[in-house]
Amino acid sequence: MSLAADSPVPSSSSDDLAAFLDAELDTASDASADREEVAEVEESDVGDEGDYDLDLKRVKRRKVELSEGIINLQSSSSQEESAEVSGGSSSPKNTMCPHPGVYAGMCMKCGQKVDDETGVPFGYIHKNLRLANDEVARLRDKDLKNLLRHRKLYLVLDLDHTLLNSSRLADITAEEGYLHDQRDALPDTLKSSLFRLGWMHMMTKLRPFVHTFLKEASNLFEMYIYTMGERPYALEMAKLLDPGDIYFNSRIIAQGDCTTRHQKGLDVVLGQESAVLILDDTEAVWGKHKENLILMERYHFFASSCKHFGFNCKSLSELRSDESETDGQLATVLKILQRVHSLFFDEGRKDDLEDQDVRQVLKTVRKEVLRDCKIVFTHVFPTNFPAEHHQLWKMAEQLGATCSTKLDASVTHVVSMDAGTDKSRWAVQEKKFLVHPRWIEASNYLWQKQPEENFPVTPANSK
Numbered sequence: 001m002s003l004a005a006d007s008p009v010p011s012s013s014s015d016d017l018a019a020f021l022d023a024e025l026d027t028a029s030d031a032s033a034d035r036e037e038v039a040e041v042e043e044s045d046v047g048d049e050g051d052y053d054l055d056l057k058r059v060k061r062r063k064v065e066l067s068e069g070i071i072n073l074q075s076s077s078s079q080e081e082s083a084e085v086s087g088g089s090s091s092p093k094n095t096m097c098p099h100p101g102v103y104a105g106m107c108m109k110c111g112q113k114v115d116d117e118t119g120v121p122f123g124y125i126h127k128n129l130r131l132a133n134d135e136v137a138r139l140r141d142k143d144l145k146n147l148l149r150h151r152k153l154y155l156v157l158d159l160d161h162t163l164l165n166s167s168r169l170a171d172i173t174a175e176e177g178y179l180h181d182q183r184d185a186l187p188d189t190l191k192s193s194l195f196r197l198g199w200m201h202m203m204t205k206l207r208p209f210v211h212t213f214l215k216e217a218s219n220l221f222e223m224y225i226y227t228m229g230e231r232p233y234a235l236e237m238a239k240l241l242d243p244g245d246i247y248f249n250s251r252i253i254a255q256g257d258c259t260t261r262h263q264k265g266l267d268v269v270l271g272q273e274s275a276v277l278i279l280d281d282t283e284a285v286w287g288k289h290k291e292n293l294i295l296m297e298r299y300h301f302f303a304s305s306c307k308h309f310g311f312n313c314k315s316l317s318e319l320r321s322d323e324s325e326t327d328g329q330l331a332t333v334l335k336i337l338q339r340v341h342s343l344f345f346d347e348g349r350k351d352d353l354e355d356q357d358v359r360q361v362l363k364t365v366r367k368e369v370l371r372d373c374k375i376v377f378t379h380v381f382p383t384n385f386p387a388e389h390h391q392l393w394k395m396a397e398q399l400g401a402t403c404s405t406k407l408d409a410s411v412t413h414v415v416s417m418d419a420g421t422d423k424s425r426w427a428v429q430e431k432k433f434l435v436h437p438r439w440i441e442a443s444n445y446l447w448q449k450q451p452e453e454n455f456p457v458t459p460a461n462s463k
Contacts, residue, residue: 053191100135104128120267124231124257125250136270144272147222148353151345154271155221155337158296159229159237163330166204166237167302175318177305179203190322195240200233204240205301208323209330214247216334220341222271224251226264226278228285231256263287274357277340279333291359294336297329297445300450329445336447339364367400369443374402378416378423379460380437396440414454415440418460 029378097110104124107114119130131139147153157163172179179186180196180203193206205428217223225241230252231260238252257268264285266273278286281296301322303315316322323329343361373396381390388394392415393403404411407426414427414434427434439455 004009033040036284075321085229095288098132098134100132100138103128106207118122121257122268122270124253124268134236136267139270142274143270144275146339147271147275151220153218153341153344154224154269154276156226156266156276156278156280156292158180158278158282159225159227159234160299161281161298162207162279162296163210163241164206164237164301165299165301165305166202167304169198169201169203171302171304173303173318175314179317189325197236200236203302205300205317206240207330207394208325208328209298212239213330213334214241217337218247220337221250221277223247226253226269226280228258228262228264230254250393260351266292267288274359277337277358277362291354293385294362295444296333298425299323299329311367331444332448336365363398366398369447370396370399370401370440372450373400373413373449374404374411375413375415375440376404376407376411376423378414378421379418380415390400392437392440395444399440399444413439416457420459420461421459424457 025411071440087346097107097111097112097115099107099112099116100117101108102114102119105113105115105128116341117130119132120136122129122131139154160166178196183191183194186194190206193208193210195204195206197204214223225234225238227237227249229237234252238248242248245440253268259265262285264280266276266289270278272290273292276289276292277291277294278289280286280293281298283290283293283295286293298305299307300309300311301316303318306313306315325331340358340361343364344356344358349356375396377387377390377393380392381387387402387405396403401413407414407423409430411427411432414423414432415437416424416427416434418424419428419434424434426432433452434457435452436455439450439452442450442455
């Protein structure tokens with residue numbers, strides 16, 4: 001099945017390559033294929049849906065270049081065949097080919113067989129496709145220029161616990177039985193976002209606000225799905241999130257596409273790192289790209305999800321509750337994405353857009369959260385542990401706070417897990433804020449300083 005034809009509005013380099021490869025395969029058996037055939041492919045790929053004038057112009061410009069590439073490939077292949085028939089050697093042009101892309105063992109440019117498996121695999125675009133590092137850089141540079149003209153950036157989205165929550169049917173508890181036993185009686189908002197996938201023996205719940213989030217974010221970003229789940233699961237979740245195939249097209253990256261075990265990387269994303277933002281609930285998998293990451297509060301709708309992460313509490317489904325549409329995590333993060341986008345494309349900035357770095361913009365926005373706060377920790381870190389290396393210390397600094405180990409009049413907050421420590425008592429005596437560590441975590445997830453009174457500290461020996 002053609003990836004390009006499946007995408008009603010292809011708009012990224014990955015979709016262009018998919019179209020190129022499809023055209024290659026279509027013309028391989030017919031050396032007389034010409035530009036008119038490529039034009040027919042172009043028309044069938046685009047379709048009639050939606051108002052996407054800017055994206056269509058971008059696609060058409062690329063398709064012309066693709067058609068020229070196809071004709072050049074046919075010409076070089078014919079020359080190679082002629083050289084073989086006449087007994088001559090292949091031309092210097094072919095022998096010097098840098099092999100920018102290899103598909104099924106054949107160079108996409110010169111048609112030669114290539115046994116070397118260097119470069120980066122892009123199996124989610126086309127199976128057995130590898131691109132040389134120089135070609136990846138070229139495509140990224142070209143796509144960034146086009147994307148910036150449309151005032152867009154890249155957004156990489158995790159699935160599980162970020163956009164949705166899934167559970168095996170066998171793990172549904174008795175208290176959650178109403179989800180399938182009483183489906184007709186469920187509220188409309190729950191019924192429309194809950195899916196029983198019998199053939200996968202699974203139930204999936206979409207996070208509140210997700211459809212509005214995707215619609216609004218698509219105006220500002222070119223979006224990828226990137227999950228550590230298997231490809232069949234990723235494709236099925238994409239259908240639930242994007243039933244019209246409007247937002248993601250072929251940009252769905254699964255576990256098998258990762259180049260490092262148990263790690264996600266932007267090496268398989270055809271977007272410049274300086275223009276990519278990531279939403280994910282797990283920081284550890286983005287070892288090389290934490291500066292691009294907006295860490296999401298995990299969405300635990302099902303009991304199995306709470307159990308998996310060690311929470312001894314009832315899940316949202318067991319409580320017959322859910323996140324808020326208007327004040328939940330996705331609604332909050334959408335505002336942050338809009339602000340970062342606005343600052344990046346601020347017309348008052350003198351920098352060239354191509355020299356901008358969205359990671360620096362994200363840092364600026366993050367530092368506004370706890371600006372003007374000076375924090376001292378007590379009874380939070382393990383004994384003899386370097387305080388400045390602790391995750392909470394680093395998180396507070398990233399949020400714009402100043403952290404210290406010593407008390408003085410400039411301290412605004414004492415973060416403690418025990419109201420009985422000397423520093424905790426000092427905070428009370430000096431009328432400083434005494435807060436639980438969760439205050440920092442909540443401010444981090446909600447991108448706004450939270451009311452201190454909501455995070456009280458009790459003595460360690462209290463019950």
